[in-house]
Amino acid sequence: MESNAETIKRLKERLEQGHLKTVIIPHISPDGDAIGACAALSEVFRLKGMGCHVLTCDFIPEYLHFLKNIPSAISFQEKPETCKRHLAEADLIFMLDHNTVSREGYLEEWVVSAPGEKVIIDHHPDPDPQAYVISDTRVSSTCELLYTVISRIFGTEVITPDVANALYTGINTDTGGLSHNSSRPETYRIIADLLELGLDKAYIHERIYQMNRISRLRLIGNVLLNKLEIIDSYPVAIMPITRQELERYEYRDGDLEGLVNIPLSVQQVLVSVQITERKEKVKLSFRSKGQIPVNEWAKAFFNGGGHLNAAGGQMELPLEEVVQKVKETTPWFFEQFLVKSNE
Ligand SMILES: [Mn+2]
Numbered sequence: 065m066e067s068n069a070e071t072i073k074r075l076k077e078r079l080e081q082g083h084l085k086t087v088i089i090p091h092i093s094p095d096g097d098a099i100g101a102c103a104a105l106s107e108v109f110r111l112k113g114m115g116c117h118v119l120t121c122d123f124i125p126e127y128l129h130f131l132k133n134i135p136s137a138i139s140f141q142e143k144p145e146t147c148k149r150h151l152a153e154a155d156l157i158f159m160l161d162h163n164t165v166s167r168e169g170y171l172e173e174w175v176v177s178a179p180g181e182k183v184i185i186d187h188h189p190d191p192d193p194q195a196y197v198i199s200d201t202r203v204s205s206t207c208e209l210l211y212t213v214i215s216r217i218f219g220t221e222v223i224t225p226d227v228a229n230a231l232y233t234g235i236n237t238d239t240g241g242l243s244h245n246s247s248r249p250e251t252y253r254i255i256a257d258l259l260e261l262g263l264d265k266a267y268i269h270e271r272i273y274q275m276n277r278i279s280r281l282r283l284i285g286n287v288l289l290n291k292l293e294i295i296d297s298y299p300v301a302i303m304p305i306t307r308q309e310l311e312r313y314e315y316r317d318g319d320l321e322g323l324v325n326i327p328l329s330v331q332q333v334l335v336s337v338q339i340t341e342r343k344e345k346v347k348l349s350f351r352s353k354g355q356i357p358v359n360e361w362a363k364a365f366f367n368g369g370g371h372l373n374a375a376g377g378q379m380e381l382p383l384e385e386v387v388q389k390v391k392e393t394t395p396w397f398f399e400q401f402l403v404k405s406n407e
Contacts, residue, residue, distance in 0.1 A: 068198050069216075075183060075196050076217045078156070085115040087154040087180070091162035092121050092169040093347075095321065096237025096272065097205045098161035099124055101185070103131035103230035104207065105158060108214055108222045117150045121169030125318025130271050131233060132226040140170045147171065154180040161206035161234075163191040163199070185210055188370065189359075201371075204246045207234025211254050225262030232263050237272060240325050244373055283313035284323055292327060298394050299334040301327035304387045307341045324349040337390055341383040348377040348386070361397045365389060 066074075078084075088106055090098030102118045109116040110133065118137035129135055140147045151157065151171070157180045159165070165172045165182075175182070181195035187206055191199045203209045211231050214222060223231075235255065239246040259265065291303050303323070313319075320340065327336040334356055338349040348366050350358035352373050359375040362368035366389075368377025379386045 068200060071196050071198050072213055072216050075198070075213075078181075078196075079114075079217060084155045085150075085153050085180075086117075086156045086158060087150050088116065088118045088158045088160060089168055089171060089175065090118075090120060090124075090160055091167040093317075094120060094122075094124055094128075095161075096128060097207055097234035099128045099131060099134060100230045100232075100234030100237070101160040101206045101210050102137070103134050103233075104210060104214070104227045105160065105185075106133040107224070107227050107230065108218060111222050111224070112218065119147050119150060119171060121171040123317050125321065126316060127272065127275050127318050127321075128233070131230050144170070148174050151175060151178040151180070154178060156181055156183055158183045158185065159194070160185055160210070161188075162186060163188040165192065185213055202248065204248070204251045205234045205238035207231040207238070208251055208254055210234075211258070220257070220261060223258070223261045225264065228258040228261045228263035229268055232258050232265065232268055233272065236268065237321075240322070241273075245371070277314075277316075279314040280316075280319045283309070283315060283319055284326075286313065287323065288326065294333070295391055295394050298398060299332055300337065300394055301330070301333045301335070302337045302339060302387065302390055303327070304339045304383055305341065306383060307343075310340075324351050328353055339383065339386055339390065345378045345380055346383050346386045348379070348390070350375040350377070356401055360400065361393065364397075365393050 086109055088102050090102050106116050106118050118133060120137055121140045123139055124134060124137060138146055151174045157175060157178060159182060163184065163186050165175050168175055183196040184191050184194050185198045185206060187201055187203050187209055189201050191197050198213055200209050236242065287303050287305055291305060293302050295302060324336050324338040327333045328351055334353050335358060336351045340347045350362050352358040357372050359370045359372060362370060362375035362377040366377025366379055368375055370376050
């Protein structure tokens with residue numbers, strides 16, 4: 065198999081051919097890592113005089129709109145025809161922070177049929193085969209990996225303070241503020257480089273962690289006070305959230321970001337599951353401590369997957385039934401996990 069270094073070299077040669085049109089796509093329900101990566105890469109392409117559009121299948125949470133080029137991202141839900149045209153014309157289509165086109169929602173079929181070459185830059189396991197796949201599950205975030213890709217292709221001179229800020233946003237948010245998945249020294253060497261290149265760390269912390277609305281605080285407070293439940297005899301916290309609750313507290317995209325991590329602050333809680341009722345689907349977020357592989361639970365029962373300590377899933381069932389399914393499969397999951405960890 066081709067190494068990342070070889071793929072980056074091949075991508076560099078392709079980009080050097082010039083006059084390229086590019087499209088950059090984050091995953092559905094994009095987070096700080098996906099959007100940080102889109103902001104950073106689009107800014108580098110802009111500095112290099114290349115045509116570039118960021119396309120999303122849904123909407124970008126408001127708290128990320130401060131990042132460079134993000135306000136001009138085009139949503140398929142608002143401008144489907146524009147998205148289709150840019151995809152049809154693109155020479156290269158960058159898929160950031162996801163390993164498969166099925167994580168692109170409404171954009172999927174138009175990406176699949178687009179003639180341009182696809183480039184995956186990501187840190188999730190088992191990426192789809194595409195023309196260029198740069199993937200590393202050891203890195204903290206796609207933004208950490210993207211730092212390496214950008215600096216090898218263009219040199220660090222393109223990493224302006226705006227690019228550094230965007231990359232740090234991804235590294236910080238994907239690690240819960242450098243608390244999990246961030247034990248490699250390399251991550252901190254990259255952060256040190258970003259500081260030297262003009263990262264304004266205090267500003268990023270303010271934009272990410274100090275921009276709450278009071279209704280968001282009340283939504284989270286309500287869930288923790290009234291909805292959090294510990295499953296009998298298991299170290300598992302679950303938080304079911306109904307659509308009515310979201311409406312009552314004026315829910316906006318991104319408002320529940322980080323909530324799923326909070327129950328892990330309880331010593332005896334080893335796994336946290338947030339179960340949120342959305343328009344057509346119920347979405348699940350799993351988090352765990354240590355070596356507990358919640359991605360296997362998400363994959364086995366909830367049409368999902370992800371990382372060892374952070375996974376997601378979705379079900380087209382009523383909220384109550386999904387909650388029931390989580391409870392029913394908890395003993396199975398812990399049995400599986402204990403068998404594996406004793407092997
Ligand atoms: Mn990520």
